[in-house]
Amino acid sequence: MSDITNEIKKRRTFAIISHPDAGKTTLTEKFLLYGGAINLAGSVKGRKASRHAVSDWMEIEKERGISVTSSVLQFNYDGYCINILDTPGHQDFSEDTYRTLMAADSAVMVIDGSKGVEAQTIKLFKVCVMRGIPIFTFVNKMDREANDPFELIDEIETVLGIRTCPINWPIGSGKNFKGVYDRQKETITRFYAANNGQKEVDSVEVNLGDANLDDIIGAENHRVLMDEIELLDGASDEFDLERVQAGKLSPVFFGSALTNFGVETFLRHFLDMTTTPLPRNSDVGEISPFCDDFSAFVFKIQANMNKAHRDRIAFMRICSGKFDAGMEVFHVQGNKKIRLSQPQQMMAQERHHVTEAYAGDIIGVFDPGIFSIGDTLCTAKKPFQYEGIPTFAPEHFAKVRQIDTMKRKQFIKGIEQIAQEGAIQIFQEFNTGMEEIIVGVVGVLQFDVLKFRLESEYRVEIRLEPLPYEHIRWIENDDIDVASLSVTSDTKKIKDLKGNPLLIFTHPWSIRTVEERNEGLKLSEFGRN
């Protein structure tokens, strides 16, 4: 096997999806700890107060003490080279969060055991399903009172529509959390709650048939466990790696990230079950990651990461071959050969200059304003283009007006550039031109980012008037007379910059009504690029 093939086979690139507070950061910290990437758990993102110190990213980020950008962490563990893509939550949830999932080969879904499946998880999950990537579930916080595990499993299956296969099973939760049962090994890992604020817990492994099990986990817990094992064996789907890798079956693990219970087992199983870098579709068919030529696509463009330079960083996912610093590549959409300068990679929280990287890795390169989201770079003799990244549905809309009408030109330039980076989407009234601009964003923070950037970079002040719409659908039919579509009173017809027609709705139920009223109308939640 060539060295390049070897390197690519070591790669595992995944995203962690969850609702804020489910424990994504804590779990990531524990993963990094195993990889030896950091010495101290707690320093992944420099959370809360210490965040300012570690981040020189956008001003707004500093002002608010939140992270606007999503990052990539790379570390080595047990012969694997692992890339974790961070998907930001809270107010900084944005289209970038979705796009990051386009660069992942699998997803780890963290669920808070006492809350079950929450809103943000559902949104991110849908994107993973669209891509057909494997999804692994970690039910976290079992050291706290949690919902009944059967109910949790049932909720994942019904709300998310994916079959599940528990790999381990919890014995109690909260004060009565006794550990987990490994269904394959038929062993129990006993959890001992930590004293004195100590965060790592002790654990001991015993066999299911151990004569002392009543003493170890308690007679009642033992009885319940035996019943539950029987129920599980009868009712749950069997483990099937092919279905897991096709994204049809989610292996489920229970544990506690904070106390580091069940984390390493999870990581090991996950690495065994997840895939090496996946092939990607292009206009000349599927491209194998092991193909000799280098290729990559841009999935994120980040403006002004470094305040000293007003420039942009284009993040790209390497899809095939090997990248060497300074190498000349063909930028397909720009129809030009270019040299990728200042390639960077994230190791834990530090940015490093990279000299080489392989399929599966993410690199950030200096962008003098030539890249757009979805662009392909390759060294193949016959250049090709990777499938575009879909446009994700914004959920907040506002009319935007510039305060000083003399600055029309800067205003249009600025707003178009920011839209090109993919931070916002801009639309127009269906029947009029650019005079009325409607901005759509996935997370409301993007409105502030837009306002701030137009002021600081383009010297244009704007006023945003929120609109009541919350749902958007792209019209997929090519041959439809949009003007004559029959819509409800809370629906608005708009178009994007390319002239594609869309509908925005205030109420979700209007979507169905409009579909019913217009036979053959095909609406989509994802826009084509």
Ligand code: G4P
């Ligand atoms: P997020 O990235 O998904 O938003 O969640 P994060 O890891 O920041 O965790 C959210 C809160 O939940 C944190 O508490 C964290 O310590 C706690 N937590 C994470 N995993 C577990 C777990 O397995 N058990 C228990 N009991 N708690 C867990 P916090 O008080 O909000 O933050 P901090 O002061 O601990 O940093």
